[in-house]
Amino acid sequence: MEIAINNKRYTVEAGSDETLLNVLRNHLGMTGSKYGCGEGACGACKVLIDGVAAPSCITTIGSLAGKNITTIEGIAEEVLHPVQKSFLETDVFQCAYCASGMVIAAVSLLKKNEKPSEREIIQGMQGNICRCGTYPRIVRAIQLAANQKNGHGQTN
């Protein structure tokens, strides 16, 4: 199977029913996407598929022909992505196991809606669990990223 990840093409020896999460983590060594539930219920494994966040643990690689995947490893280029930067500045995390999935979900949300309301952020992030309970800080960090993107601060 051939898959396009972070603007590179990879050939993996795996059946089409293999999950993207398993291929990323165990075939390609990209361990930034995390296993949390295996049923698309926690968001720790989220990646962007053609720019939209989706749980990689219930996505089979057979469904990815012609699609572009972006993982947490591909989010930052030379410098941190504005979303990562605002998460860092807000000092959001405790254990941070949810961090990759949260960043991916937030990037996806802001792509769709540059200036989301608090309510829209909450709705957009509802599929991601942070068991440490840092949700209010994540909301703040996303608002910060949105403000910066809208020219109220440093842009990337």
Place this chain on the structure above:
Amino acid sequence: MDKQIEDTSYPPEQYELTERPGYNFLLTRRSFFQVMGSGLAVTFSLGDGLAKSLDETFKDAEDQISAWIHVSETGTVSVYTGKAEVGQNIRTALTQIVAEELDVSLDKIEMVMGDTALTPYDQGTFGSRSVPYMGPQLRKAAANAREYLIELAGVHWKTGREFLRLEKGSIINDKNKLSIAIGALTKGKKIVRGINESVKVKPADQWKVAGKPVLKVNGTSFLTGKHKYVSDMTLPGMLYGKILRPPSYKAELVTVDTSGAERLADVTVVRDGNFIGVAAPTLKRAMDALMAIRAEWRPVSQPSRSEIFEHLKSKASAGTGRNDHTSGDLSDGFARADVKVEQTFHIDYIAHAPLEPRAGVAQWTGSKLSVWTGTQRPFGVQEELEDIFHIPKEDIRVIMPDTGSGYGGKHTGEAGIEAARLAKSTGTAVKVVWTREEEFTWAYFRPAGVIDVRAGVSKDGKLTAWEFHNYNSGGSGIETPYLVSAQKIQFHPSDSPLRQGSYRGLAGPANAFARECIMNDLALSLNMDPLAFRLKNLREERMKNVLEAAAQKFGWSTFKPSPNRGVGIACADEKGSFIATCAEVTFDPDSGDIRVVRVAASFECGAIINPNHLENQILGSLIQGMGGALFEWINFENGKILNPRFSEYRVPRFGDCPKIDIVMLNRVDIPSAGAGETPIMAIAPAIRNAIDQATGKKLYTLPLVPNGLPG
């Protein structure tokens, strides 16, 4: 599975649940100093053995060391502590403490944590102990390092102490206006020193780095996905392991046919007693191999959720004496009461559900074993491995990289033990990562329990009698902070059908729940304001302070209740810190939904080390506590967990969060206490009391409204 691993009658964490005295084993000599290059090492020892100066030949006293700091010739500072990072950001807090005393920048400090080969013995990272116990040790060691470095500079310049000071990694000589980097002072020598008790640490009101909102020290590595949790690790030639689980607790293996698994290419099947596991070059193959095993099990009949409270009460012992508090004449106290209440509370089992499930990587090199696993007790896991594999502790190294949370749920080393058993047979490294279902089923739970409370109060609002019995859920936080001369408080251990153990605050949240519900009901039965009633019965000023601060922030006294909208208040203290929480809820009679719309909490734990991370701990405690308050519970039937998934076990999400205000009271005059547990204790009763005001319904269960509240 080995008997030792699955002995649910006496799990290793049980000791903490019942709060027996901690271990105080002597260490076998491990020669920490072998890893040390030239430079200055300062050791903190538990006994007096190291109070005097040490040199390299003085090895015996190593057994007594609990922490040490090394200043290398490049000026980097390495701090060695057995504490572990599970998201409480203790790595950052301890770094700040050392930076403060040693006056080096944060990025020059490397924390070496939770590695049984490199760090001194530590009982474990639990019970809010890292800041109050490890903090002062490192502070002292760092202050001593500062003074030794100044002393060395004095020798270097032949100058008196009064002209020298340490600033930003260099010693400044105010006499000749020269400076020398701290790394340049040891001049190729290895110097080891103990603690001089007369060296002064900086008072909290003069802190410049400690007490400040420093960012998580390794924060970027998490945001870029680069940090390697144990579940992310690989070693050369590593295999993936899966373990055969029984269909229910205590089920006995009758027959097993592993030939289907053995026929698969490159699969190793390991059977050792009740332990049956497979290892394969890919995770997929390992899962296929597991599926190919045909096993027949004999279930063992056991209590289900529907009968759990009856069971726990009927099997309970008279009491342990350990957590008992008896004083005064109870019958006299009740005779003096004008109002009496009597209630029974039911507390369900709940799961920690850390987002990173248990994971372990193990590798044998000859007879020596290395295990990487996310545990709050690396040295405890080393002891488990010693017991199970019958090899000396010196041959076992347990390493704990920063882990995907624990909340009291990772005191054990199951996945590491399983990986080690598989690796022993394969001769390669093996990784075992539990599935979410395994984590929900085979880890351990916060204990279920029954709490019976009987209380009396006089017309003028003074408690006259207090009787409190906790069956099975635990004795932590069981004592009442309120003044009552006649009291009988007892914890009664019982027979838990599910494996149970430590949870954030142990039984503190359950005991505070029952106590604070009763305090609410007593106040209302006297037509008194629940805040005023509490203040009237409290003596502890620190508790009164948090109550008043939370109430003020919340606007307690000006709140006007309206139909289906109400507020509640509660407070608690544990391990030297104090929490008060106010909550406002709304009730939708059509859907039965209870929503927590607003929370204000005030917390005081002495001098604050990092206000930003402290606030995060309080925030997380409140939100996690809302889960156990409102809807988290484990359903089980005859030894089978019925809701072992996030789609079936509801945890708090973004949409559940109320508006939260947090007031932190900074008492620089009081030594810092831990903060990971106490803030969770008052949220559930505050919500319950708010539901009472909103709906007139008094609830006596945790969780309160797993299926909403019938209209």
